[in-house]
Amino acid sequence: MHCPHCGHDDSKVIDSRDSGDGIRRRRECLKCERRFTTYERVQTRSLMVTKRDGRREEFQRDKLWASLTKACAKRPLPTGSIEKLAQDVETVLVETGRAEVPAETIGEMVMQKLKDLDRVAYIRYASVYRDFKDIETFKVAIDSLLEPPEPASEPSTQLSFLEEAALPVPRRRRGRPPKRPLAGSR
Ligand SMILES: [Zn+2]
Numbered sequence: 001m002h003c004p005h006c007g008h009d010d011s012k013v014i015d016s017r018d019s020g021d022g023i024r025r026r027r028e029c030l031k032c033e034r035r036f037t038t039y040e041r042v043q044t045r046s047l048m049v050t051k052r053d054g055r056r057e058e059f060q061r062d063k064l065w066a067s068l069t070k071a072c073a074k075r076p077l078p079t080g081s082i083e084k085l086a087q088d089v090e091t092v093l094v095e096t097g098r099a100e101v102p103a104e105t106i107g108e109m110v111m112q113k114l115k116d117l118d119r120v121a122y123i124r125y126a127s128v129y130r131d132f133k134d135i136e137t138f139k140v141a142i143d144s145l146l147e148p149p150e151p152a153s154e155p156s157t158q159l160s161f162l163e164e165a166a167l168p169v170p171r172r173r174r175g176r177p178p179k180r181p182l183a184g185s186r
Contacts, residue, residue, distance in 0.1 A: 003029035004036050048100045071125035075118050085113050
């Protein structure tokens with residue numbers, strides 16, 4: 001650390017404080033005794049994102065944030081929900097401890113979370129991320145949202161299935177819907 005006044009390379013720290021994302025130090029030059037401030041940003045290990053075409057780029061919080069803000073524009077979401085979603089995604093990515101993550105993994109993770117948060121935002125995000133080219137693709141995505149939830153996610157459904165199975169009840173839609181839905185099933 002060189003003194004900005006005389007260029008001397010030794011100084012003493014007279015004060016240091018944590019500023020949230022870094023440390024601010026007040027220093028005094030050992031030669032000219034003038035004081036200056038240094039600011040040390042905490043160096044977080046950078047996370048690389050690998051794109052589908054093989055290119056790599058550093059994970060950009062701002063980019064994730066921008067795509068979420070766009071997808072959630074004018075949606076009636078609770079304050080802070082976009083922040084939380086972005087933070088959750090980043091935390092998971094950092095916690096994997098990996099130096100590289102495929103862009104696809106991030107996209108899928110965001111979509112999964114948006115699906116729970118707001119379905120309109122989900123469709124908007126998916127349309128950009130999955131590059132929907134036509135209205136049919138939108139329809140498929142929307143239809144998938146309208147499908148009944150998988151029984152596995154609801155333990156109570158499993159119980160009622162057992163109960164109903166004991167009775168001579170005509171067959172009903174269970175689990176994955178059949179390719180051709182039964183008439184009047186919706
Ligand atoms: Zn100096």
